[in-house]
Amino acid sequence: MTFKGPDGLNVLIATENKACGRQVQSMLRAMGIGELTEVFDLSHAILQLSHGGKIFSLVICDFLGQDGHLKLMKFVRNEQKLFPADTPVICIGALWTPDSIKAAHAGGVSAMLKLPVTDKDLGRVLSMLRQKAVVAPKPFPATETLPPQRGTTLDPAVINTRPKSEITGLEVIDEEHKLFFFHLSMLNKAIKEWQGGGEVENTLAVFRKFIAMHFSHEESLMESFPYSSRQVHKSSHDELNERLREDSAQAKGDAGKYARLASFLYEWMIDHISGFDQKMVAALRLHVLEAAKTDRLAAQTATVVHTAFTLAMKIPVLSLRLDMDWSNTNQRSLNAKIGDIFERMTNLMVLAESRIRSFGCNDHQLALLQEIQKAVAANAEVMVVSATKQLIHYGKSIVAGVHGLPLGIGTAINFQLSSVMELVSVAGGIDAISESSRAFVDRARDLVDSIVAMEKGSSVALADHGTIDAGMMKHV
Ligand SMILES: [Fe+2]
Ligand SMILES: [Fe+2]
Structure with a gap:
């Protein structure tokens, strides 16, 4: 139905709090709305709506006990056939808690007001209802709701x-x-x-x-x-x-x-x-499930791309937190998280690329890949620093002998360095990043060189003792 305004407006006021009802009545009268019916409890409200012989174009209620307003909503939205189910309902409460707001929204309340109601608040709500031509008809529980009103201040x-x-x-x-x-x-x-x-x-x-x-x-x-x-x-x-x-x-x-x-x-x-x-x-879940039924390969690619995308989305969030939080401990833990996410995301992207090369991908997955690239480009320098710090941390522990000298460490740590250098090029090259970031990269390179040299030294030492074939050293 369309909510037209004061002319021809027929309002049911159902408030257990009589003072509140009287106040609303006088405000509505001052606005020129004369057709008002007042009741003080849920059963009389339902009686008026079902057998009162009037078609109400607006209902204003309070909580009507503990949850009378929700029962009233159920009746208005679902159970009566006498007037449009999308009749606007304004609910007034003394205290709105997160749960009561949610329940009222789910019940299909069109707007909520907090006591004491001012004529300004009520006027705004009425004008909003007029502008929005009220909410679309909702089943109970409703799924779409109107935004709350200006002017309410919560505890x-x-x-x-x-x-x-x-x-x-x-x-x-x-x-x-x-x-x-x-x-x-x-x-x-x-x-x-x-x-x-x-x-x-x-x-x-x-x-x-x-x-x-x-x-x-x-x-x-x-x-x-x-x-x-x-x-x-x-x-x-x-x-x-x-x-x-x-x-x-x-x-x-x-x-x-x-x-x-x-x-x-x-x-x-x-x-x-x-x-x-x-x-x-x-809807996304349903789509993934449906896709999996028809094309398993495509569904697996979609899962890989989606997971990489969700990881990429975490990076700017963490980067924002890095900007906000200057405590050293938090900076360290945030950098570690970014480094970890970057590593997982890189692995997934490698997997995604190989799957796409073999099996192709659809436009939606392409769109996600572009978003990932955008997120990486926008946060490249943050990731350079985070990934480099991780690499330095790990490199130092290797040099200090904390992990011994793991087999293949040179190749592994070089791979990490090449990921960092890829990020540096995404950020615009080594000259485009800040001096402090550049210093981290230089430190990481030095450490990687030392570790590779240590590994070579250790391999040569083993070869000298005849443990490995000296010919293999050419490939190290
Ligand atoms: Fe949203
Ligand atoms: Fe959201």
Whole structure:
């Protein structure tokens, strides 16, 4: 149905909290909405909806006890045949927790407001419902939800709580969502410790960078398989980016506005994960399963490319964390992680290339490979440093005799050095990287030379004792 506005609007107000009901009534009357029916409990609300003889074009309720609003939603969305199932429902609550927000969204609530409701809040919600022509009809539980409204401020403790139920099942995306809530808690902290806004702006700038990266990862993932909701999902990302840009500009110097923005981001993400991201991952899984049924070879190639892609996506996330965290221990562990990911990704790419040469690949896999190359190019110098530090760490332990002198160490360590040098060329060559990065590369080269020399020395020593054929030394 289309939600037209005050003219002809017939509203059912179902609130257990009578003061809240009266307040809403007076606000609606002030807006010129005169057709109002008031009830105070769930059973009378259902009675009015089913046998009241009126067609309501808007329902406003509170929690109606503990979960009366969810029962009401079930009735409105699914069980009645008297009026459109997409009739907008606004729910008012004294305290919205992550779980109650999620349950209300899943139940198909069109918009949520927090007590005390102001006429500005209510006006905004009504105008949003008008603009959006309400949500699409939803079955119970609903899968798509409206974004939360401007103006609500959640308890900071709620924002600092990462919702545990928002899992898509795809590790790399879930990890990024965890980071989203981590960045949000940082923003929340900066707002709480308000010192004029500089710190908040810096935190928000990093947060926006992270969000842009996360969205681009999801969009690349959606490009990698035939997915009909790709555009609508991308539009949701675009809307948030736009809103974030607008609200960040408007909030400058105003702690209250920043707090509302943080609340909005929290609610938006919960809403978005359950409405869009979970669907995207489910569709990807289904696609992989279906593909595996019809073409096993292609499915194996797809798995290799997807795994390499998910690893490639982790690199910019870790690189951003490297920028943010200057503690030596964390820097070391982040560098180790990047080095490890780079190594696994390189191995997978070698495997992917050989499979593609033998069996070919489709356009979606090509798109993913291009994304991997982009991620590698954009983070090449970070990876040069991480991979080189790993190599230096390992090289030093070899020189110090921690592992003895493993058989074939020269070849292995030269292979690692050639991967580093490939990265250096991706970063634009040795002259294009910073002086400090160049120093790491030089140190790594020296160490590799020493290890190769040690190995040769040790082989010569063995040959001298007749342990190996001296002719074999030509090939070392
Ligand atoms: Fe998304
Ligand atoms: Fe997401």
